[in-house]
Amino acid sequence: MHIASDIVVSLYNPAGATPGMLSSGVEVRHGDYNDPASLDAAFAGTDRLLLVSSPSIAHTQRVAHHMAAIDAAKRAAVKRVYYTSLAFASDSRAAVMQAHLDTERYLKGSGIAYTILREGIYSESYPLYFGFWSATEGEDEVLVPHSDGGIAWVCREDLGEGTAKIMVGGGYENETCLLSGSRTVTLGQIAEKVSQLLGRNIKLAVGSEDDYVQRNLGKNGPRGEEEFLRKWATTYKAMERGELEVVDPLLEESVGRSLKPFEHTLKETLSIHGSVMEQYAK
Numbered sequence: 001m002h003i004a005s006d007i008v009v010s011l012y013n014p015a016g017a018t019p020g021m022l023s024s025g026v027e028v029r030h031g032d033y034n035d036p037a038s039l040d041a042a043f044a045g046t047d048r049l050l051l052v053s054s055p056s057i058a059h060t061q062r063v064a065h066h067m068a069a070i071d072a073a074k075r076a077a078v079k080r081v082y083y084t085s086l087a088f089a090s091d092s093r094a095a096v097m098q099a100h101l102d103t104e105r106y107l108k109g110s111g112i113a114y115t116i117l118r119e120g121i122y123s124e125s126y127p128l129y130f131g132f133w134s135a136t137e138g139e140d141e142v143l144v145p146h147s148d149g150g151i152a153w154v155c156r157e158d159l160g161e162g163t164a165k166i167m168v169g170g171g172y173e174n175e176t177c178l179l180s181g182s183r184t185v186t187l188g189q190i191a192e193k194v195s196q197l198l199g200r201n202i203k204l205a206v207g208s209e210d211d212y213v214q215r216n217l218g219k220n221g222p223r224g225e226e227e228f229l230r231k232w233a234t235t236y237k238a239m240e241r242g243e244l245e246v247v248d249p250l251l252e253e254s255v256g257r258s259l260k261p262f263e264h265t266l267k268e269t270l271s272i273h274g275s276v277m278e279q280y281a282k
């Protein structure tokens with residue numbers, strides 16, 4: 001039996017802890033990937049570490065963050081590190097997977113027992129894959145390069161619950177587990193679903209990488225930069241190989257119920273733009 005007071009939560013910004021977290025009984029500490037001493041203090045006295053991958057998209061910095069956490073776990077004599085990797089294949093050339101593969105290698109060589117949890121693609125993040133589409137920007141043709149995929153989408157809440165249950169339940173020592181959704185949805189099918197939900201005719205086009213870069217150049221943030229776009233295009237090469245289509249029953253078995261369908265998250269995400277739904281939904 002585990003209770004909340006068995007859990008230490010290491011936050012970069014403890015002031016951002018939610019009231020629910022603070023009242024739950026977990027102990028909140030400060031841990032910064034860039035400050036090894038803070039990680040020593042954050043991990044002191046703990047025996048299992050869930051290392052949630054760093055949000056940095058810069059490869060070197062991201063891997064350095066993970067290495068710092070694994071080194072600190074070793075100093076703190078943590079008995080098992082659970083690492084949230086990503087669902088691409090072990091030999092993937094997808095740029096976004098490379099920091100995860102480097103981290104997996106480092107963790108395997110660390111001497112600490114590990115469980116690598118390759119998390120499926122978040123349903124909530126679908127616009128990243130669906131050509132950066134936004135219901136409010138009025139684009140009716142969504143352009144992606146190479147492939148319209150097939151992705152075993154999974155929502156963050158199911159991943160969180162499944163991960164917690166796997167950590168509590170034990171097992172999977174020195175194993176790599178895939179936590180995928182229970183079925184795949186292609187980008188073409190997303191175009192159909194969005195069209196139905198909004199009463200618009202959103203079409204998916206699979207074009208060349210150059211077309212994809214041209215379509216997005218100059219848009220806000222990294223997605224408007226050629227270097228980012230060329231790297232992100234490797235995601236679609238991986239999808240062409242079927243890397244994100246793999247369905248594993250482990251997550252559904254771990255939570256002990258059906259996983260939330262992709263369509264539910266899609267509807268919720270579109271409802272966030274309430275006025276758009278009202279404007280377009282028929």
Ligand SMILES: NC(=O)c1ccc[n+]([C@@H]2O[C@H](COP(=O)([O-])OP(=O)(O)OC[C@H]3O[C@@H](n4cnc5c(N)ncnc54)[C@H](OP(=O)(O)O)[C@@H]3O)[C@@H](O)[C@H]2O)c1
Pocket residue numbers: 011012013014016031032033034052053054055056084086119120121122125
């Ligand atoms: N599977 C997928 O499809 C998918 C999609 C997107 C992202 N991801 C990965 O999953 C991770 C979690 O995603 P998320 O959406 O939960 O991200 P998120 O909400 O942005 O969480 C990132 C966390 O990193 C913390 N952080 C930032 N800088 C830090 C530092 N220097 N030291 C320690 N902690 C630091 C932040 O702490 P504060 O809150 O205290 O600032 C925040 O809690 C991401 O970081 C990314 O690697 C996966």
